[in-house]
Amino acid sequence: MSLIKLKNVSKIYRLGSQKIPALTDLSLVFDVGEFVVLAGPSGSGKTTALNLIGCLDRPTAGQVIIGDLDLQSASSRQLADFRLQHIGFIFQSYNLIPVLTAAENAEFTLMLQKVPKQIRRQRVSKLFAELGIDGLEGRRPADLSGGQQQRVAIARAMAAEPHVILADEPTANLDSHTAEELLELMRRLNREKGTTFIFSSHDDRVISQARRVIRLEDGHLAADITITA
Amino acid sequence: MLLTLAFRNLWRNRRRTLLTLSAMVVSAALLILALGVFSGMFKDMLASATEQYYGHLVIARPEYHLRRDLFAHLPADIADQLPLENEAEITGKSPRLRSFGLLSRPETSQPVELLGIIPRMEQQVTSLQHQLTAGHYPTEEEHNGALIGQGLARKMKVKPGDEMVFVTQAADGSIGNDLLIVSGIFATGDSRHDNNLVLAPLPWLQQVLVLPGRIHEVAMVVADPMTAAQIADRLTAALPENIEVLDWGDLLPEMREVIAAYDVSRMIVVTILYLATGLGILNTFFMSVMERTREFGILMAQGMRPWTIRGLVLLETLLLGGLALVIGLLCGAILTLYMQQIGIDLSGYITSVTYAGGTILPRLHAVFEAGNFLVPAGMLLLVSLFAGFLPANRAARLDPVVAVRDI
Ligand SMILES: Nc1ncnc2c1ncn2[C@@H]1O[C@H](COP(=O)(O)OP(=O)(O)OP(=O)(O)O)[C@@H](O)[C@H]1O
Ligand SMILES: [Mg+2]
Numbered sequence: 001m002s003l004i005k006l007k008n009v010s011k012i013y014r015l016g017s018q019k020i021p022a023l024t025d026l027s028l029v030f031d032v033g034e035f036v037v038l039a040g041p042s043g044s045g046k047t048t049a050l051n052l053i054g055c056l057d058r059p060t061a062g063q064v065i066i067g068d069l070d071l072q073s074a075s076s077r078q079l080a081d082f083r084l085q086h087i088g089f090i091f092q093s094y095n096l097i098p099v100l101t102a103a104e105n106a107e108f109t110l111m112l113q114k115v116p117k118q119i120r121r122q123r124v125s126k127l128f129a130e131l132g133i134d135g136l137e138g139r140r141p142a143d144l145s146g147g148q149q150q151r152v153a154i155a156r157a158m159a160a161e162p163h164v165i166l167a168d169e170p171t172a173n174l175d176s177h178t179a180e181e182l183l184e185l186m187r188r189l190n191r192e193k194g195t196t197f198i199f200s201s202h203d204d205r206v207i208s209q210a211r212r213v214i215r216l217e218d219g220h221l222a223a224d225i226t227i228t229a
Numbered sequence: 230m231l232l233t234l235a236f237r238n239l240w241r242n243r244r245r246t247l248l249t250l251s252a253m254v255v256s257a258a259l260l261i262l263a264l265g266v267f268s269g270m271f272k273d274m275l276a277s278a279t280e281q282y283y284g285h286l287v288i289a290r291p292e293y294h295l296r297r298d299l300f301a302h303l304p305a306d307i308a309d310q311l312p313l314e315n316e317a318e319i320t321g322k323s324p325r326l327r328s329f330g331l332l333s334r335p336e337t338s339q340p341v342e343l344l345g346i347i348p349r350m351e352q353q354v355t356s357l358q359h360q361l362t363a364g365h366y367p368t369e370e371e372h373n374g375a376l377i378g379q380g381l382a383r384k385m386k387v388k389p390g391d392e393m394v395f396v397t398q399a400a401d402g403s404i405g406n407d408l409l410i411v412s413g414i415f416a417t418g419d420s421r422h423d424n425n426l427v428l429a430p431l432p433w434l435q436q437v438l439v440l441p442g443r444i445h446e447v448a449m450v451v452a453d454p455m456t457a458a459q460i461a462d463r464l465t466a467a468l469p470e471n472i473e474v475l476d477w478g479d480l481l482p483e484m485r486e487v488i489a490a491y492d493v494s495r496m497i498v499v500t501i502l503y504l505a506t507g508l509g510i511l512n513t514f515f516m517s518v519m520e521r522t523r524e525f526g527i528l529m530a531q532g533m534r535p536w537t538i539r540g541l542v543l544l545e546t547l548l549l550g551g552l553a554l555v556i557g558l559l560c561g562a563i564l565t566l567y568m569q570q571i572g573i574d575l576s577g578y579i580t581s582v583t584y585a586g587g588t589i590l591p592r593l594h595a596v597f598e599a600g601n602f603l604v605p606a607g608m609l610l611l612v613s614l615f616a617g618f619l620p621a622n623r624a625a626r627l628d629p630v631v632a633v634r635d636i
Contacts, residue, residue: 047634056530057630077534084532091633097524099237104230109531111230156531 003163003196004030004053009062011048011219022048023219025062030198032163035190038200039207040216046200047168049216053198054087054166055079067163084112088157090167090199095153096141102148103128103137106155113160120159127155131185147178151185158189167199171206183209231537235544242517246549249513253553253609254560256506260605261561264495265595266568271488272596275454275477277588280356281417282426283480284323284448285457286464291473293445297327299400302443303472305431318460321353321450326434326443330397332377332409332427334385341381343395343427345434345444354448357415357428364389364413373433374412380424382414389413395429395437405437418581419588492600499604503612510616514546518620525624526632535625542621543614550613554606561602568595 011023023045030036030053038046051057052064055071056079064071069082083089088109096105103124110120128134131151141149150170157165167186171179183206190197207213215223239246279285287294288308293301308322326345331338344351348367352358357376358366367374375393377385387393391411399405409429416423435441451457454477461476468474478485518525525538572594582589 051630054530056633077536080529080532080534082532083530087532089527089530091527091530094523095527097234097527099234099241104233108230112532112537 002029003032003034003067004028005063005065006049006052007063007065009052009059009064011045011052011057012060021219023052023059026216026219026221027062028214028221028224030164030196032196033190033194034196034198034212035187035210036196036198036212036214037207037210038198038214038216039202040200040222041202043218044216045219046202046216048219050166050168050198050200053164054089055083056089084109084160086163088160088162088165090150090153090157090165090170092169093146093149093173096149096156098141100140101137102133102139102141102144102152105141105152106159108156109160123159124155127158130189131155146174147182150174150182154182154185154189158193158195161193162195164196164198167197169200169202171201171203176205179203179206231541231544235541235548238517238521238541239545239548245513245516249509250549250553250556252509253506253550253613254557256502257553257557257605257609258560258564260499260502261558261601262564262568262595263498264601264605265561265565265597266593267491267495268598268601269568269594269596270589271491273590273594274588275484275488277417277419277590278481278484279450279454279477280354281360281419281422281588282355283477284321284354285451285454285477286319286449286461286474287446287480288449288464288468288472288474289446290471294473294475297329299328299398299438302326302440302445303447305442305444307444307472308447308449318451318453318456319449320452321350323347323350323354323448324431324444325351325446325448326431326438326440327445328395328397328434328438330395332381332385333394333396334387334391337385339381339384340425341377341395341427342425343397343429343434345431346428347431351428354450357417360415360417361413362416364411367412367428367430369430371410371412372430373407373409374430375409376413376415376428377411378423378426379414379416380420381427382411384424387411395427397437399437399439401439403439405439407433407437409433417588418590495600495604499608503605503608506609507612507616510546510549510613511619514542514617514620515623517545518542518624521624522627522632525627526629526634529627529629530633538627539621539625542624543617546613546617546621547610550610550617553613554609557609558602558606561605562597565595565597565601568593569597 006026006028009023009026013020013022038049040046052059058071106124107120128137131154133148133151136144136148171182174182186197189195201207212226290301290303292298305324308324323346328343330341330343332341348369362379367376385393389411393409394406395409396406435443451460457476458478461474464474528538572592574592576591579591581591
């Protein structure tokens with residue numbers, strides 16, 4: 001079942017009079033439950049593609065269709081609501097709101113969804129246990145290690161049970177051991193809960209863990225390989 | 230949770246928040262104090278004019294108001310016949326007969342204004358009894374005891390117990406004259422009264438003027454001077470055609486102007502001072518929003534609506550404004566209370582000044598007036614809201630793509 005469709009998508013950034021084509025005529029289809037990595041050298045358009053898939057940005061040309069929502073005609077409020085209901089984001093670093101505790105950060109989307117406090121607490125403490133960060137609920141981000149912070153970010157992305165979690169180089173700031181653990185965790189969540197993961201990376205060890213690798217070069221699709229076990 | 234977030238965001242940069250807060254508190258508190266002192270000054274001015282001489286309301290015939298016509302007199306018990314249904318608001322009534330004449334001693338004579346009064350009743354309206362420098366206030370038993378101004382006493386070279394002769398034209402066309410004995414000497418600081426005014430018993434003056442049982446006016450005081458005009462209008466409407474009630478605003482038109490101008494200038498002063506405070510808040514919150522660009526990007530990526538982001542920043546400014554308001558009002562009230570109870574005596578540096586018919590005393594002292602608190606308070610909230618709006622808009626309009634990139 002197809003979840004996300006990019007149809008001939010182009011994105012051109014403008015810097016003054018200069019036009020920077022970040023993505024050119026990209027067409028992709030993502031299905032429910034996939035575990036996909038966007039690979040490619042720096043500047044190849046990975047972040048741009050994730051932002052488009054995540055409804056954070058609109059394409060210059062072409063269509064991004066998620067479920068039955070066509071992004072072109074949506075207002076920024078509609079986009080915000082759509083992100084809230086369907087999409088989880090994990091960024092490379094500094095993902096968390098520094099004035100909120102780990103648990104409050106993780107509860108944040110649920111709070112925006114007006115989920116009652118009790119249910120929020122329950123869900124988040126369950127997730128913290130699954131992610132191996134139970135006991136850190138009351139800590140501020142500044143008092144957490146990079147790996148712990150990323151786990152809290154995953155908990156936040158997972159808490160609202162979105163259809164897809166987008167992660168832009170989630171392991172780039174972590175040492176290789178922690179990075180591997182985190183990746184393993186995401187794969188497990190993908191297996192057990194069926195959550196779709198799309199993340200970007202240029203680390204070959206990370207890329208080798210994915211079942212589908214989409215390779216971008218200069219904003220073009222260079223390869224789309226699915227590894228069938 | 231938005232409230233928690235707003236609170237913690239404020240607390241995050243403690244030094245900056247506290248600096249902005251103290252600027253707001255100080256400006257609000259000093260403003261309240263300054264307004265209190267101004268109000269005190271105006272109250273002094275008004276009180277000096279009304280308590281030394283006029284009263285808040287004066288009942289008389291229109292010709293008497295206009296020309297001090299000797300013959301425009303009223304029965305002495307007029308005040309009791311009037312439909313004074315506002316008995317509660319009127320706290321004092323004093324029937325008076327007035328005469329202009331010469332006060333003589335063998336060596337010198339001076340033109341004076343002589344008020345015939347009933348001591349017990351006059352003391353409800355004016356407060357010369359508290360401004361005596363020698364002798365005592367004339368009593369009902371002294372049939373020709375006089376209270377005279379200090380300047381006048383000096384020119385006449387009299388002291389309590391001395392005799393003087395008052396000469397004037399009586400109502401029957403004869404020359405009225407009779408002996409007065411100085412009972413006391415008063416000093417108000419207002420030279421017009423100190424050099425010119427004499428108070429003597431009403432029956433004595435009625436006899437000199439050959440106007441038995443008659444008076445020229447009834448001076449009255451009310452609990453709140455600001456309601457005097459309304460009461461005057463109400464009373465005039467209920468009185469016979471040939472009797473009129475004037476309030477202190479009619480008797481002292483400049484004073485009314487000065488007080489009306491104060492209400493306007495208060496708004497202007499508050500606006501100017503708060504414009505500066507507003508710029509301070511604006512600066513603080515712009516800085517705070519710029520620093521948090523990435524955080525707003527993350528909040529947006531989580532699905533926080535632009536309006537909620539705007540609300541968050543506005544909430545922060547309003548929290549700060551509200552806090553400043555509470556502390557500022559409190560400090561302002563304490564300062565005002567201090568200046569009300571103790572005040573600052575300036576008599577060593579300046580003398581009293583007579584202006585717009587009233588006397589500005591050489592002292593700083595404050596009074597409580599609701600407007601002096603409500604205007605700064607309301608404006609502070611308004612200014613916080615306005616100063617918050619620009620940064621809030623800025624935050625809400627951030628492009629999430631650019632914002633999350635910002636580290
Ligand atoms: N806001 C922007 N304004 C102008 N140009 C931009 C902007 N964002 C990205 N670009 C340009 O678009 C191209 C693609 O950028 P993008 O960030 O998508 O690449 P990336 O694959 O994520 O790179 P990296 O691995 O370094 O994160 C680059 O040439 C980049 O300079
Ligand atoms: Mg990138």
